[in-house]
Amino acid sequence: MAQFMCSQIIVLTWTATLLGLSYSDVYTSSVKIINMVLMEENILNSLHTEVINLRNDTALSVFSKFYHHRIPIVKELQNDVHLQAYLKHPNGIYLSIKQFANEYQNLRSALGSQPSPAVQLHLSSIADERDLVGARLSFIRLQKVYSLNASDMIIGNYLGWSGPELDEIDALKIGEAAFTEGHLDLTIQWMYEALAMTKKSEPPIGVGNFEEPVSATGKILALLGRSYLRQGLHEKASEMYTQATYLDPRDDNVIALKHELVNKPHITEAPITDENLQRLCLLQNKLPNNKFDPRLNCVYRQVILPYYRFKQELISVSPYVALFYDVINDFESQSIINFSQEKLERGYVEFDGKAIKQDFRTSDLSFVKDQELSIIAKLSKRVGAITNLSTLEYVNGDSLSAEPFQVVNYGMGGHYSMHFDPLDAMTLSRSDMIVQSSLGGNRLATFLIYLSDVERGGSTVFTNADIAVSPVKKMALFWYSYKPSGELDLDTLHAGCPVVVGHKWGISNFKYVLLKGYN
Incomplete structure (x- = not known):
């Protein structure tokens, strides 16, 4: 094959035409992700016009605050010389999707569940919670097919390609996605990484301190227990429950693990990758x-x-x-x-x-x-x-x-x-x-x-x-x-x-x- 092979340099035009954009599932297209980041100022300006047309003072007030919050961030991104490389890397893509989904969540709520078609059109080019879920499943797919370790993925190392790092919440959420899909070995990998990072970043919090923010450690331990239980490891699951219930007995996963230790769910067969x-x-x-x-x-x-x-x-x-x-x-x-x-x-x-x-x-x-x-x-x-x-x-x-x-x-x-x-x-x-x-x-x-x-x-x-x-x-x-x-x-x-x-x-x-x- 090498006889006719020659090295190629990819030249990507980083432009977009805002007119006619009607996105959903932003994470499934690299150009939609790029346009979301690079065209945000245009999207915000178009949204501003449409929000004025809504004649809703509350919505306009919320949008104005949001607009003045986002514009400096947009300007900074536009001047970032590393942005192209950032948006080629899975961690960079995920972090961009997460930032946009989280930042625009409150704006979507303020504009109502049924905004005007024009507002809906412009917001559809911005990632939402569905894209976050899809992006987390993409991590699992990459991990399965390329036999990647969660520890390498967290520090941004993908088969030798370096990129930005993920934090403990990212690891927890990706682990939850793996659990939902039945990939128990991968769930355990991500949960132990999340556990190690969480222990470094937060003090231990017990039952007596519910006025304070509750530690994520209880949830992580409970998900580890639920994974072990589905692998037939009842003793390890019980051990995880004992630790988790001390930290946060009200967490949904801790409660679920308590019931599962009694009812014993079926052992889960891991999905097979060819x-x-x-x-x-x-x-x-x-x-x-x-x-x-x-x-x-x-x-x-x-x-x-x-x-x-x-x-x-x-x-x-x-x-x-x-x-x-x-x-x-x-x-x-x-x-x-x-x-x-x-x-x-x-x-x-x-x-x-x-x-x-x-x-x-x-x-x-x-x-x-x-x-x-x-x-x-x-x-x-x-x-x-x-x-x-x-x-x-x-x-x-x-x-x-x-x-x-x-x-x-x-x-x-x-x-x-x-x-x-x-x-x-x-x-x-x-x-x-x-x-x-x-x-x-x-x-x-x-x-x-x-x-x-x-x-x-x-x-x-x-x-x-x-x-x-x-x-x-x-x-x-x-x-x-x-x-x-x-x-x-x-x-x-x-x-x-x-x-x-x-x-x-x-x-x-x-x-x-x-x-x-x-x-």
């Missing part, structure tokens, strides 16, 4: 073991014009997987990113014929048609020439066609769990699908172009084929999802590894074919 996925994501780059197969080669692929050629590297014959280098230039990449920013929405997954939000996929996407952007129209023709497959948008009756380009941006720990690209029969039967199952059509092949480099993580891995491809800006990954016989190729099961450090952008084009009689 070992091949973990190994390949850690490796980042991995070619199949049959590297001496003479069919695997690097060639210049000519298309249409003899002087217009692309560097192709065939890395697997079965499944058929190839890399194409420099299929797009920097200007085209950035133009596509800029155009797509305003249209990004949380990515859905298909389940039982329905499109739903799920932690299975944490990214934002937008569809871009040829007629919407001239660069996309040119890229569509280019991809068609490279693959010898039709890139025309599906028209009823066509035997070969394609979906519109799908631009994807990943957020904190953004990933896509293992899946096949072809859709199931129930999904294809929906009236809004491009090719319906009655016609026998499905996604034959995928052409994925990386629009950015990623400092760490974000590889595309084929777990059955033992292949890992790290994102390289302007490179394309191409594969067929079906065998020549028309059968689904099970070795094309693939995943997008969680992004550890950096920003990941990609653009995909799915090729359709009517599979009836296909050979």
Whole structure:
């Protein structure tokens, strides 16, 4: 693979168009996080106008105080030379989300549960409690897939990439998220880290001092006890309860542990992470073991014009997987990113014929048609020439066609769990699908172009084929999802590894074919 590899420097345009922004799930998109931080002054100014229009003196008074509190912070952030690096690191992203969610919580309350549509529009680009929950789950995902230690993550060390530190409350909240998801070993890691930091930062507080702030140590010990109990370690759980109930018998987790020691909950089996996925994501780059197969080669692929050629590297014959280098230039990449920013929405997954939000996929996407952007129209023709497959948008009756380009941006720990690209029969039967199952059509092949480099993580891995491809800006990954016989190729099961450090952008084009009689 190294023959055509060259180092790339990611150039990210740190601008945003406020008009038309309508965010939710801010943590799932790196550009939404960046815009939230860099465009806050614009958001505040727009909110000011809309709050005046509410004609609510109380709301205006609260907002004015908030505005004058935030503006100096905004100015300081704008002059921070380390901000770009800060917003590439998971701890920096989380701390930004936490600050915005906490700071804007009171403002949201003051503006009421049902603010005007205009106010709601601007506030939707600011992280809230849901984003905090999602970000904490992202820590757990990164920890599982990359076998990270909570102690390293707290000090900002992610596989050698350094960043800001987390505090004891962060550790406690992440541990609570791990407990909720059933990751008991990870819960115990985070709780012991939180316990060590808490003991350093606060004096011991017992039952007799309830007029004073109650120590978090009781809650931490109770969660440790509840975790041990679910692992079948009753004595350790009882020991934790004895200490926790002395410190804070009124804490919800202490009370829950008391009842569970009597009723004994079922032993919890830890959620399993695929070992091949973990190994390949850690490796980042991995070619199949049959590297001496003479069919695997690097060639210049000519298309249409003899002087217009692309560097192709065939890395697997079965499944058929190839890399194409420099299929797009920097200007085209950035133009596509800029155009797509305003249209990004949380990515859905298909389940039982329905499109739903799920932690299975944490990214934002937008569809871009040829007629919407001239660069996309040119890229569509280019991809068609490279693959010898039709890139025309599906028209009823066509035997070969394609979906519109799908631009994807990943957020904190953004990933896509293992899946096949072809859709199931129930999904294809929906009236809004491009090719319906009655016609026998499905996604034959995928052409994925990386629009950015990623400092760490974000590889595309084929777990059955033992292949890992790290994102390289302007490179394309191409594969067929079906065998020549028309059968689904099970070795094309693939995943997008969680992004550890950096920003990941990609653009995909799915090729359709009517599979009836296909050979």
